Amino acid sequence: xxxxxxxLEVDRSTPPILxxxxxxxxxxxxxxxxxxxxxxxxxxxxLRDPEGAIRHALANPMGDSEPLSALLFPGMKLxxxxxxxxxxxxxxxxxxxxxxxxxxxxxxxxxAGVDDVMLIAALALHRRMTEAELRxxxxxxxxxAFAPHGLLVNHDAEDPDNLAFLGTTDQGEEVExxxxxxxxxxxxxxxxxxxxxxxxxxxxxxxxxxxxxLRHHHNVRTMRHSRSFMDRHSxxxxxxxWRMGKVLRDAGVKVFQIETTMxxxxxxxxxxMSVLQKREWEWSAxxxxxxxxxxxxxxxxxxxxxRRIFQSWLAPxxxxxxxxxxxxxxxxxxxxxxxxxxxxxxxxxxxxLTMGLPYICPYNVNSIMNPILVMCLGLGxxxxxxxGRPPVREGGVLILSHPTTWEFHPVHHPSYIDFFEQVLSETxxxxxxxxDFERSxxxxxxYRHLYRTSYAYHGVHPFYMWYWGSHAxxxxxRVIIVGGDVRAVRRLGFQPxxxxxxxxxxxxxxxxxxxxxxxxxxxxxxxxxxx
Amino acid sequence: MKAxxxxxxxxxxxxxxxxxxxxxxxxxxxxxxxLEDVDPPELPGPDWVPIKPRLAGICGSxxxxxxxxxxxxxxxxxxxxxxxxxxxxxxxxxxxDGAPDGSHxxxxxxVLGCVARGIDPPCGACARGDLGSCERISFxxxxxxxxxxxxxxxxxxxxxxxxxxxxxxxEVPAALSDEAAVMVEPTACAVHAALAAGVESxxxxxxxxxxxxxxxxxxxxxxxxxxxxxxxVAKHPEQRRLARxxxxxxxxEPGEERRVVRRLTNSLAIGDGPIxxxxxxxxxxxxxxxxxxxxxxxxxxxxxxxxxxxxGMPGRVSVDLTGLWxxxxxxxxxxxxxxxxxxxxxxxxxxxxxxxxxxAADLGRLVSATYPLARYRAAIAHAAAAGSRGAVKIxxxxxxxxxxxx
Numbered sequence: 001x002x003x004x005x006x007x008l009e010v011d012r013s014t015p016p017i018l019x020x021x022x023x024x025x026x027x028x029x030x031x032x033x034x035x036x037x038x039x040x041x042x043x044x045x046x047l048r049d050p051e052g053a054i055r056h057a058l059a060n061p062m063g064d065s066e067p068l069s070a071l072l073f074p075g076m077k078l079x080x081x082x083x084x085x086x087x088x089x090x091x092x093x094x095x096x097x098x099x100x101x102x103x104x105x106x107x108x109x110x111x112a113g114v115d116d117v118m119l120i121a122a123l124a125l126h127r128r129m130t131e132a133e134l135r136x137x138x139x140x141x142x143x144x145a146f147a148p149h150g151l152l153v154n155h156d157a158e159d160p161d162n163l164a165f166l167g168t169t170d171q172g173e174e175v176e177x178x179x180x181x182x183x184x185x186x187x188x189x190x191x192x193x194x195x196x197x198x199x200x201x202x203x204x205x206x207x208x209x210x211x212x213x214l215r216h217h218h219n220v221r222t223m224r225h226s227r228s229f230m231d232r233h234s235x236x237x238x239x240x241x242w243r244m245g246k247v248l249r250d251a252g253v254k255v256f257q258i259e260t261t262m263x264x265x266x267x268x269x270x271x272x273m274s275v276l277q278k279r280e281w282e283w284s285a286x287x288x289x290x291x292x293x294x295x296x297x298x299x300x301x302x303x304x305x306x307r308r309i310f311q312s313w314l315a316p317x318x319x320x321x322x323x324x325x326x327x328x329x330x331x332x333x334x335x336x337x338x339x340x341x342x343x344x345x346x347x348x349x350x351x352x353l354t355m356g357l358p359y360i361c362p363y364n365v366n367s368i369m370n371p372i373l374v375m376c377l378g379l380g381x382x383x384x385x386x387x388g389r390p391p392v393r394e395g396g397v398l399i400l401s402h403p404t405t406w407e408f409h410p411v412h413h414p415s416y417i418d419f420f421e422q423v424l425s426e427t428x429x430x431x432x433x434x435x436d437f438e439r440s441x442x443x444x445x446x447y448r449h450l451y452r453t454s455y456a457y458h459g460v461h462p463f464y465m466w467y468w469g470s471h472a473x474x475x476x477x478r479v480i481i482v483g484g485d486v487r488a489v490r491r492l493g494f495q496p497x498x499x500x501x502x503x504x505x506x507x508x509x510x511x512x513x514x515x516x517x518x519x520x521x522x523x524x525x526x527x528x529x530x531x
Numbered sequence: 532m533k534a535x536x537x538x539x540x541x542x543x544x545x546x547x548x549x550x551x552x553x554x555x556x557x558x559x560x561x562x563x564x565x566l567e568d569v570d571p572p573e574l575p576g577p578d579w580v581p582i583k584p585r586l587a588g589i590c591g592s593x594x595x596x597x598x599x600x601x602x603x604x605x606x607x608x609x610x611x612x613x614x615x616x617x618x619x620x621x622x623x624x625x626x627x628d629g630a631p632d633g634s635h636x637x638x639x640x641x642v643l644g645c646v647a648r649g650i651d652p653p654c655g656a657c658a659r660g661d662l663g664s665c666e667r668i669s670f671x672x673x674x675x676x677x678x679x680x681x682x683x684x685x686x687x688x689x690x691x692x693x694x695x696x697x698x699x700x701x702e703v704p705a706a707l708s709d710e711a712a713v714m715v716e717p718t719a720c721a722v723h724a725a726l727a728a729g730v731e732s733x734x735x736x737x738x739x740x741x742x743x744x745x746x747x748x749x750x751x752x753x754x755x756x757x758x759x760x761x762x763x764v765a766k767h768p769e770q771r772r773l774a775r776x777x778x779x780x781x782x783x784e785p786g787e788e789r790r791v792v793r794r795l796t797n798s799l800a801i802g803d804g805p806i807x808x809x810x811x812x813x814x815x816x817x818x819x820x821x822x823x824x825x826x827x828x829x830x831x832x833x834x835x836x837x838x839x840x841x842x843g844m845p846g847r848v849s850v851d852l853t854g855l856w857x858x859x860x861x862x863x864x865x866x867x868x869x870x871x872x873x874x875x876x877x878x879x880x881x882x883x884x885x886x887x888x889x890x891a892a893d894l895g896r897l898v899s900a901t902y903p904l905a906r907y908r909a910a911i912a913h914a915a916a917a918g919s920r921g922a923v924k925i926x927x928x929x930x931x932x933x934x935x936x937x
Contacts, residue, residue, distance in 0.1 A: 410804040418794055421787050446799045454803040 002042035005344030005526050008279075010035035015280045017519055019356030019500075021483060022369060022403040023306035024298050025276075025291075026356065028500045035517040036350075038391070039279055040526035043265035044341050046318035050097075053322050054104050057258065062333065063326025068105065068256055071186050072112035079184040080105055081155075081208055084123035085133050086362035087192040088262055090315040097260050097319050099139035101190045105258075106142065118180055119152040122189070122207030124214060125451070125458035126363065127412050128154040133366070157210045157458065158448050165212075166251040169243035173216035175251075178208040182253055191259040195385070195525060196338045197230050199259045200331035201245030202238060209244075211442055211460060216240060220430045223470045228384035230527060232335060245327060257327040259334040261320045264341055264524035268316045277524060303405065310359040311366055339387075342527040346391055349530060351515035352507050353392035354500070355382050357402040358523055363457065363465070368409040371488045372416050372424075372465050374402050379469030379479065382522060388530040391518055395477040397507040399500070404484030404492075411455055415447045419462035420491065428493035430470040438463050477510045533934045534690030535907055536567045537596065539611040544599050551598030556915025558598035559908045564615075566904055571694075572686040575672050576649055578697045581624040582637060583935055586713040586901065587688025588618030588926045589914040591744060591821070592844050593680075597911060602846040609681040610674035616688025616927070617641035617680030620703060620712035624692065636703035638715045639688070639695055640882050641679040642867050647696035648672055656869075660880070663723070663867030678867075689904065689927055691934040701882050704890075711895030713926055714747070718894060719885035721747035724817065724842040724865035725755050726873070733759035734814035735795055737788070737832055740843060741765035741774045742917065743897065743924050745819035748842055750892045752817070753778025755873070755884070760795055762813070764788055769921040777892060792832045812837055823848040830854050840865050901928035 008014070016027035017037055030037070047053045058068040065071075072078065082098045085091075102119070109117055119138065121129050134152065135143045146152035155178050156162060164182035166175045181187050181204070189207075193199045206214060216222075217240035223229065225236035232238040248255070267273040272294050275287045283291070298306050321337040323330045359369060361377040369377075378400040383390065392398060408417045423437050438460060441447065447459025473479075479494040480503040489496040497503035508515060520526065540563040547562025558564070571581065593615045595601045619639040644662040645653030648671025656664035669675035676682020679695065686693030703712045725748055730736055736758040738749050749763055763779035764787075765771040774782045783791045789806040792798070798811030812834035818825045821843030827850050829839045835858040842865045855862060868881030889895065899922035902910035907927070914925035929935060 414803070418790050421783070422791060422794065440794070444794070445797065446793065449799065450803055456803065 002044055005039055005041040007344065007346060008037040008039060010037060015283075017280055018276065018521070019354070019401045020358040020523065021356055021401045023303065023310050023359045024403070025295050026401055026483065026500070030517060030519060031504070034514060035519065037519045037521055038344050038346060038526060038528060039521045040264055040344065040524045041341060043263040043317070043524070044320045046263060046320060047322070050100055050319045050322070051104070053319070054101055057322045057324040058104060058108065061256070061325025062323055063329030065256060065325035068188070068324065069108050069112060071254075071256060072109050072114050074113035074115070076114055076185040077116045077183065078109055078114050078186050078188065079118050079120060079181045080188045080190065081120045081122040081181060081204065082137065082190040083192050083198070083203075083207070084121045084126055085129050085137075085365045086126060087198065088194045088315070088317065089360055089362060089365070090266065090313050091136065091365060092262070093314045093316055094136065095139060096137050097192050097262070098137045098190050099142065101258055101260065101322070102138050102142055105188050105190070117146075117151065119146050120178060120181060120208065121154045122203065123155050124207050124209060125157055125211065125461050125464070127451070127455045127457045130455065155208055156452055158452050163210050166253065167247045169240075169247055171243060173240060173244060174213055175205065175244045175247040176210045176213040177204065177248070181208050182251070185254065187253065187255045189255055189257050191257070193259050193261050193334050193338055195230060196232065196335050196342070196527065199257075199334055200232065200238065200241065201248070201327055202241040203257065204248060204253070204255055205241045205244035211458065213244070215442075218464045218467060220434050220467050220470045223467045224474055226384075226471065228386050228390070228471070230384050231387045232331075255327055256324065257330045258322065258324040259330050260322045261334060261337040261341065262317045263320045265317045266315045266524045273313070307359070307368070339527070342385075342525055343387065343529045344526045346518075346528045346530045349389060349393040350391055350396065350518035351393060351511040352397045352399060352504065352517045354399045354517060354519040355401070355522065357382070357400055363461070364409070367412045368407055370408045370413055370416055370420070371404050371406065371492055372420055372462050374400070374404045374481070375492050376465035376468045378402070379472035380465065381468070382520065383469070383472040385520075385522070385525070385527045386530055387527060390475060391520070391528040391530050392476070394475050395510070397478045397480065397510050397515075398472065398476050399480045399482060399497075399503045399507065401482040401500070402484055404481055404488045406485050406488040412457060413462070414450055414456050415441055415444070415459040416457070416462040424491050424493070430467055430473060433463065433466060478507065480506055532569060532571050532690060532692045533904055533932060534567060534569045534614045534686065535564055535904060536569060536612050537615055538563045538565070547597065548599035551600070555598060556594065556912040559911040562597055562599065564597055564907070566907060571692045572684060574694055575684055579694050580697060580700075581692060582621035582639070582695050582700070583624045583692055584616065584619050584621045584688045584690065584927075584929045585636070586620050586709045586898075586926045586928055586930070587616040588713050588717065588924055589911060590618055590717065591742065594911065594915055595844060595846070598915070600846055605677075605681070608669050608675050608677045610676050610683040613676065613681050613683050614687030614690045614693065615680050616690065617678045618713055618716040618926070619688035620709050620715075621688070621693070621695075623700075636709070636712065637700040638703055638712050638882070639679060640699045640701060640719070640868075641716065642869075643668060643673065643676050643678060643682060643685070645671070646698045660870030660878070662869040664869065689907070691904075691929055691932045701886070704886075707886075707890065708895050709930070710898040711889050711893075714889050714894045714897060714924065715882060715885045717743055717924070718747050718751070718889050719868040719881045720744065720842070721751040722755060722884045722888060723868040723871065723881050724748050724840060725751035726871045727863065727865040728752065728756065728815050728817055728840045729838055730756040730758050730815050732757040735760045735762070735792075736815045736817065737762045737764070737792060737813040738779070738817045738819055739764050739788070739825050739828055740819035741770035742819065744842055746770070746773050746777055746897065746923060747894065748817055748819055749774055749779055750777040750894065751888060754888055754891065762791060762795060767918040767921065770918055773897070773923065788828055788832055796834065798834075807831070811835070814838070815840065817842055819843045821845040823850060826850050830860065833858070833860050835859060837861070838863060897923040898926055899923050901926045903928060904932060
């Protein structure tokens, strides 16, 4: 049986703790007597027969849905939408879950005589997926069968001819999604629910939406009222998506939702990376030697080489559950399954929260983790990985460890560069940023062109990254980044520190000298269930 | 008298070129500039008067000369040995040389045009009051020299005594400090540049470089033109602060120009990845740097049929002019000053406009440090690294020089 996540109270015998640090690592000694470490659960067992489980789910749907085969008929228009390159993290080894599911859906469609099938990467305002990325996600067989005929496409949220306006929610939120999907007799949405935020109505209402629609929930107010957006029932982000889901349903859009969960097996049980998945006091002499060799080797490599090594890592994580059918019923069970892997009960809040940020986040797969993404990963995603209350108290300090280099992928993140240089040099206040700058970036013709024709995130995307962290910005008394590029860290509005000890000293100005410290040992992912 | 003298010494000049390529400003240590005891310059005619510099600024063109970066273009229009220093506030030194109001302080307008050279009738440019375009700068009663400070007959501001033609002198109002007064000459250059830029109301103007000339040009553009957006490229924090204070709407760092201009002008960029080519661009780009890279930037930033104004002194550069041809750009120089035509059609002396701007924008604050002549090497090193040292204008302070009172 895999061991659950747990909380380690740090004492004098506790060895140095692993902090991820971008494309590298740090070992840090935490102060005894006032520190604790939150460890993730060990990987849950994978489904022994994933193909059989998928088959079963499609044939035994949840909620008021009929089996998928009963929803398919000759002459119908079928759209299969699937999560994009942002999921899972890191990318998984072949076969990708999406491939497994889509192949079975297509088999059923073929058996039912469905000819009009289109596959859409539901990327919202993310960058388009490359051919290699699409092949990895759906498999070569599906790619070859559909892509050459224009039947496997990236969603285009800026294509006015292929968007359908379906109405507004009772709170005035406009719902506009991919026209092909909206006009289909059935949308089959294939999810990979890496974290509890993923899935549900967010899949269709966000993944296939336009800026016109997304701006209603991707904004500062929504993010600040999502406590957290990883907890659906306390998330304004999800409430808005659920309201939009009702509009979709009322407009006759029929969705057959397929959600899958995966285990925490990010670094595997074999090979040098496996040490990252072990608890430090359980490291063998071989583990220590492996880690030391890996760290030393990485530290000597240029950043470009390190990035290539890490970005080529395909994780061995595997599917732990698959649910299909009516969106909300499916999502409830999916969320419970995600929680089974991620939730770690934590008692009370801390004064100082520390995190080692890894090399990857949803928006830099095969790319560069730029400073804005560092902010988003730390203050957006990791900070919000809680249920109940944030693990750090209001006014507390967040210490992140990451190189935070002043570096951007010029093809993937062109508007990020301008955001960093031109917006953050003026202000870091999310509300001011939203009010004064968002529209001009969102409507910038060049960003729009690059989003549609190249591989660029939409012009407004860096704003969303900033909003993602706005709850944390309002909650925290100070943010310190250890080992980051000083200029870049300051541009983010945070404080740079050379060492963790320096950072703790700086934090004491805010929370006092005997402040409690909690380190989140993520990845593998964990979610604090704070009482 | 004491003077910093620049002699024609090819070997030392070559040494300056080498030294300055490693550390800017180090041409003062090994080059042909030296502090010497020299005789005061003789008055070449009845309208010439002796003056005693109070403050004399160090200009970018002086630094280029000292570091051996100046183009050989200047050889026939300067005469050796000369005393540099053309940004000068001085005291009249003659016994009856006080102004009608009793004041003795003057600012030098250093261009040596036809009137100063005793050429009558003057050339067409001088007749129009466009002294900077004088066609006789190597003729007449004095040796060649486009300005005082580059002519062997007149002396220059980096000394305790020099001479000036009466037509070159502008009385300094009593309320104006010496520091403000020494900024009048470079401000006149900036005013002339701003008015030569041909900025139409509402246009986007980009100023490359925020050294002294860049900052003054910003201030002049803000006062004498009506741009829609005035953007300044500034490398150093103090420059960025001052650029904002002096009127820039947008201040950016080197390397950000193409992206910022693209956004300001709603332009597209050709290709993805790093931006190299814009489809549109700024209406006017004012280059206050004068380097090859800056000119290349200017060519990249100006919109089709836009205007590029060279204000910083360029030398020999190698740039691809295909874009200038294909985009029908105007490349215009802006040198010195004379008489300007304002938007309402009135004609004003550039120096009069410069006095007004210096006072209105409190430009005397840009004088960051002064040095005695004896510390000229430190002064020039400071001036060469002014931006990175948080400084703008460095000047020689001659007010306490012992020789001045002899």
